[in-house]
Amino acid sequence: MGSAAHSTSCRAIDLGLVDYDTAFALQKAHVERLQRDEGDDVLIYVEHPHVLTVGRNATGRAIVADRASIEARGARVVATDRGGDVTYHGPGQLVGYPIIRLEAGRRDLRRYVRDLEQVLIDTLADFDVEAVRHPVHRGVWVRDKKIASLGIRISRWVTSHGFALNVFTDLSYFNLMNPCGIEGCRMTSLELECAASIPMAAVRERATVHFGQVFAREMHEETAGVH
Amino acid sequence: MAVDVIMPQMGESIAEGTIVKWLKGVGENVDRDEPLFEISTDKVDAEIPSPSAGVLLEILVPEGKTVEINTVVGRIGQAGEARGATAPKPSAAPAPSAAPVTPAPRPVPATPVAAPATPTPAPTQPAPQPAPQSAPAYVRSSPVVQKIAAEHGVDVSLVEGTGEGGRVTKKDIMTYIESASSSTPPVTQPAAPAPAPKAPAPAKPAVFASGQEEVREPMSIMRKKIAEHMVMSKHTSPHVYTIFEVDMNEVVKRRDAMKREFEAEGVKLTFLPFFIEACIRGIKEFPIINSAVDGETIIYKKTVNVGIAVALENGLIVPVIKHADQMNLLGLAKTAADLGERARSKRLMPDDVQGGTFTITNVGVFGGTFGLPIINQPQAAIMGIGTITKRPVVIDDAIAIRPIVYLSLSYDHRIIDGADAARFLTVVKRELEKPAGA
Numbered sequence: 331m332g333s334a335a336h337s338t339s340c341r342a343i344d345l346g347l348v349d350y351d352t353a354f355a356l357q358k359a360h361v362e363r364l365q366r367d368e369g370d371d372v373l374i375y376v377e378h379p380h381v382l383t384v385g386r387n388a389t390g391r392a393i394v395a396d397r398a399s400i401e402a403r404g405a406r407v408v409a410t411d412r413g414g415d416v417t418y419h420g421p422g423q424l425v426g427y428p429i430i431r432l433e434a435g436r437r438d439l440r441r442y443v444r445d446l447e448q449v450l451i452d453t454l455a456d457f458d459v460e461a462v463r464h465p466v467h468r469g470v471w472v473r474d475k476k477i478a479s480l481g482i483r484i485s486r487w488v489t490s491h492g493f494a495l496n497v498f499t500d501l502s503y504f505n506l507m508n509p510c511g512i513e514g515c516r517m518t519s520l521e522l523e524c525a526a527s528i529p530m531a532a533v534r535e536r537a538t539v540h541f542g543q544v545f546a547r548e549m550h551e552e553t554a555g556v557h
Numbered sequence: 558m559a560v561d562v563i564m565p566q567m568g569e570s571i572a573e574g575t576i577v578k579w580l581k582g583v584g585e586n587v588d589r590d591e592p593l594f595e596i597s598t599d600k601v602d603a604e605i606p607s608p609s610a611g612v613l614l615e616i617l618v619p620e621g622k623t624v625e626i627n628t629v630v631g632r633i634g635q636a637g638e639a640r641g642a643t644a645p646k647p648s649a650a651p652a653p654s655a656a657p658v659t660p661a662p663r664p665v666p667a668t669p670v671a672a673p674a675t676p677t678p679a680p681t682q683p684a685p686q687p688a689p690q691s692a693p694a695y696v697r698s699s700p701v702v703q704k705i706a707a708e709h710g711v712d713v714s715l716v717e718g719t720g721e722g723g724r725v726t727k728k729d730i731m732t733y734i735e736s737a738s739s740s741t742p743p744v745t746q747p748a749a750p751a752p753a754p755k756a757p758a759p760a761k762p763a764v765f766a767s768g769q770e771e772v773r774e775p776m777s778i779m780r781k782k783i784a785e786h787m788v789m790s791k792h793t794s795p796h797v798y799t800i801f802e803v804d805m806n807e808v809v810k811r812r813d814a815m816k817r818e819f820e821a822e823g824v825k826l827t828f829l830p831f832f833i834e835a836c837i838r839g840i841k842e843f844p845i846i847n848s849a850v851d852g853e854t855i856i857y858k859k860t861v862n863v864g865i866a867v868a869l870e871n872g873l874i875v876p877v878i879k880h881a882d883q884m885n886l887l888g889l890a891k892t893a894a895d896l897g898e899r900a901r902s903k904r905l906m907p908d909d910v911q912g913g914t915f916t917i918t919n920v921g922v923f924g925g926t927f928g929l930p931i932i933n934q935p936q937a938a939i940m941g942i943g944t945i946t947k948r949p950v951v952i953d954d955a956i957a958i959r960p961i962v963y964l965s966l967s968y969d970h971r972i973i974d975g976a977d978a979a980r981f982l983t984v985v986k987r988e989l990e991k992p993a994g995a
Contacts, residue, residue, distance in 0.1 A: 386577050386595075386602050413602040438568030439601040460827075462922075465868050465901045473944060474924040484567075485592065485604035 340371040340430060340547035342538040348376045350383065350408050350419065353427065357490045360429045364488045371430035373541055373549075375534055378419035380405035380503060385414035385481050388511065392416040395506040405503065412491035414468075414481035415511030422498040422519070424533050430545065432487045443468055443480060445544050446493055450478045452540040453495070453533065459523045467512055470495075475518035479510055497521065497533050559634030560609040562593065564618075566626040567603055572727035574598050575623040576630060581613045587633065594630070612636045625702075625726055702730050731903045783873075790934045794850075794969035798929045801982040803989050805945050805960040810993040815886070822887060829865070830889035832917060832942055832964075835988035837861050837882050839981040840915065845973055846981050847914050849935045855972050864913035864933060865893060867900040868922070875933060876900050877913040917942065920965075927963035938968040938978070940985075 345353070353376050363369045382393060382405055392415050393400075393407065400407060405420070419425055432442060447463055450470045454461040454477065461470045461477060470478040478495040496519035504517045520528050535551075542549035564574050574596040581587050581594075593607040611633040618630040702725050765772060776784065808831045819826040840847040840861055849856045861882035864875040876896035881889060899905050915936055920928030921944035928941040943963040950959045964985060968978050 386597060411602065413597055438571070439598050439603060440568050440571060443601060473922065482601040483603070484601060486590075486606060 338371060338431075338433070338547050339550060340373055340428075340542070340545070341550050341552055342373045342375065342534075342541070343552045344375045344534060346377065347379065347421065350378050350381045350410075353378070353425075354410065357427050357429060361485060361488050361490050364429060364431050365486055367431075371547060372428070373538065374427040374429065375537075376425050376427070377421055377423060377530070378425060380418075380420040382407045382416060382418055382507060383410045383412075383481075384408070384416045385410060385412050388415045391508075392511040393507045400506055403503065403506070405506070410481075410491070412481035412483045414479070415509075416507050417479050417481065417494060417509055418503045418507065419494055420499060420503055422496070422500060422521075422530075424495045424497050424530060424537065425492070426495070426537060426541075427492045428489055428541065428545075430489050430547070432484070432489060436545075437487055439482075439484065442484070442489065443482065446480055446482075449537060449540045449544045450493060450495055452544070453537045454520065454523075456536045456540075457520060457524055457528060457533075459520060467510065469510065472518055472523050475516045476509065476512075477518050477520065477523070495520070495533065495537070497528060497530055559614055559632045560611070561629045562608060562631040562633055564596070564624050564626050564628045564630050565605060567596070567598065567601075571598055571626065573623055573625045576618055576620055577602060578620055579616055579631075580604075581607075583613055583616055585613050587611065587613055607633060609633050623726070702727055706730060786934065787931050790931050793934060794932050794937075795971060796929075796932060796967050797970045797973075797975060797978070798965055798967050799975060799978045799982060800927055800963055800965045801979075801986050803962050803964055803986045804950065805962050805989065807991060807993045808989050809960055814993065819887065819890060822891075824887065824890045824894060826886075826890055827893075828942075828945065829893050829917075829919070830886050831989060832940075832985075833863050833878070833881055833889050833893070834886060835985040836863065836915065836917065836940060838988045839984040841882070842984050843977055843981045845977055846938050846968070848937045848972060849914075850937070850969065850972055858914045860914065862912045862914045864910075864916035864936075865896060866916060866918035866930075867897055869900070874900050874905065874910060875913060875916060876905055876909045877911065879912060915939070921945065921962070927965045929965055930967050932967055932969055937973055938966055938981075941965040941967070 345356075348356075353374070357374065360369070360372060360374075364371070380403065382400065384393070384407065397407070405418070428446070436442065436445075444463075447468070447470050451461045451463075454470070454472070459472060459477075461472050464471045464476075467476075468480050469476050478493055480493050481491050483490045496517060498521040499517075499519050501517045501519060501522075504515075509515045509517060520533065538549050538551060541547070564576075567574065575598070576594055577597045578595040580592050587593055587607045587610065589608070589610040590606045592604045593613070595602055595604050597603075612635065614632045614634045616631045618624050618628065624630065805828070808828060812826055812828065812831070816826050844857050845855075847858050847861055849858065860880055863878045863881040865878065866873055866875050876899070878884070878889065878892045878896065881892075884892065896905070896909060899909070913933065913936060916930075916933040916939040918928070918930050918939060918941050920930070920941045925941075925943055926946075927943035930939045930941045932939050941964070943965070945960050945962045947958050948961040949956050950961065951957075952959070964982060966978050966982055
């Protein structure tokens with residue numbers, strides 16, 4: 331139906347620093363709207379205050395620190411309904427939550443994961459960082475270190491949750507756990523890989539462009555102020 | 558008339574799913590399209606809507622279980638409808654789309670059941686047939702599994718099933734084929750090479766019970782075969798190693814210049830094709846690198862079939878780029894990407910791993926500066942590529958920062974001398990360092 335040139339529009343919205351629960355509620359509300367076929371696809375960007383989130387596939391052994399030492403670092407632990415194990419979010423990390431309707435040809439869980447990985451690989455390439463997929467684990471890797479994690483939920487082919495890309499994240503927070511349940515998993519960040527400070531806005535801007543390309547969506551950037 | 562709820566297919570490559578949560582309990586009402594259960598695959602959780610309105614009569618697959626697509630996981634019907642009152646076959650998967658497919662009407666089973674119109678609960682009914690709780694013996698595998706089995710000439714009954722009711726899942730059969738193929742090596746014996754490109758997953762730490770000093774674990778078949786081949790190779794060929802440092806500056810430039818062009822072809826241009834191309838030049842000048850030993854005879858091979866070691870979860874595999882010497886950079890990039898992808902998704906054909914004449918292994922993928930791989934018998938040499946790292950180097954008496962890689966060649970000293978190896982690596986280095994414009 332329609333011409334091949336037609337592409338769905340998607341709003342890229344930067345919400346800045348938002349706590350996990352608020353962003354979660356916002357995601358949920360938008361998922362419901364899209365399920366009712368109201369409104370546009372969106373790509374929500376946030377940074378979270380320090381938080382450890384535990385996915386549905388968590389083994390329960392992934393958090394290696396005790397509650398006191400987690401709290402001592404100003405972080406808290408939140409259970410959530412995405413796929414994947416435990417991960418950390420915090421300032422300096424670009425978190426992207428695409429809430430989009432997967433169209434007929436894209437209704438494939440693995441393809442969606444691969445596509446999101448591709449967005450990040452392409453984004454990192456713009457900063458001359460060669461990122462790859464790991465032969466076994468999901469996420470995006472630079473050599474043997476993980477630079478971005480994924481955790482996804484799909485309900486009636488509407489996506490939520492998404493990716494977390496370390497831009498200038500304080501990686502010591504990952505020591506509180508085995509990220510994504512992978513023992514001995516080492517993390518890296520864009521800043522470390524480039525040995526230069528990279529502004530968050532620049533990464534966001536590239537991610538939006540690549541998201542539009544990979545998902546064939548016409549991107550419209552909004553700086554803030556939805557709802 | 559009860560409706561089967563089945564595990565839907567959530568993507569082309571997805572053969573099974575894990576039920577993480579039932580959102581409704583037995584006896585609860587559910588509307589058509591209302592979320593009924595949640596499944597999980599890899600990093601994705603998905604909510605599955607109910608194929609029909611009614612009461613959830615039974616849950617056949619509990620939370621935490623992994624089953625193949627099209628497996629009946631539950632049943633929806635009228636309140637009081639007898640359990641097990643359903644058609645013998647599951648209907649088509651109701652894809653959880655906006656418009657779910659309603660299961661096709663099916664023949665009423667011959668056994669007496671409560672009529673669907675009966676609103677009142679039927680009294681306890683003697684069930685003449687055994688409850689279809691566990692899958693009958695003949696459905697121990699799905700069509701997908703049977704197809705794979707047929708393709709590989711595997712007798713499914715020999716495969717141990719880990720799925721629901723002992724079913725053979727896709728994973729089971731792939732594991733079986735993988736271990737079987739490494740246990741009966743093809744004529745050309747592409748032994749798994751290199752200990753260097755280790756399995757990507759960190760080795761599972763042994764679990765020690767308190768007071769226990771050691772844990773003994775039998776090797777998997779694949780592990781045994783790798784062990785055997787490694788020992789055989791070391792026993793057969795006196796290995797010698799030569800390492801060259803190569804400045805990748807020009808390759809980086811060439812790659813940057815060509816990247817877009819390749820992307821237009823749908824191919825991501827990595828560094829690997831440049832290494833392969835350089836090795837082929839080296840082999841053309843020093844054919845001994847592309848040879849094999851047969852007793853007291855040296856066999857020189859005209860065609861260059863380059864094996865590329867790919868790390869897998871529990872070992873490694875070496876798919877082969879056939880006739881690599883007749884490919885341009887685009888062909889090499891496309892073939893390497895295709896083989897790598899199929900190796901990881903376990904879709905390699907037996908032919909894909911045979912006939913290699915020279916092997917390349919990327920020991921840098923997991924961070925190695927360089928590695929000293931073991932020769933992939935009956936080949937004569939294997940090249941390891943280390944991590945490309947920016948290092949200070951002296952160029953014309955000035956210090957410059959350049960992307961540097963260490964290339965290691967392990968070779969069979971029965972037929973290749975150090976001088977040959979160095980000459981070969983000199984050509985490889987020259988090819989990689991030649992000015993981007995050339």
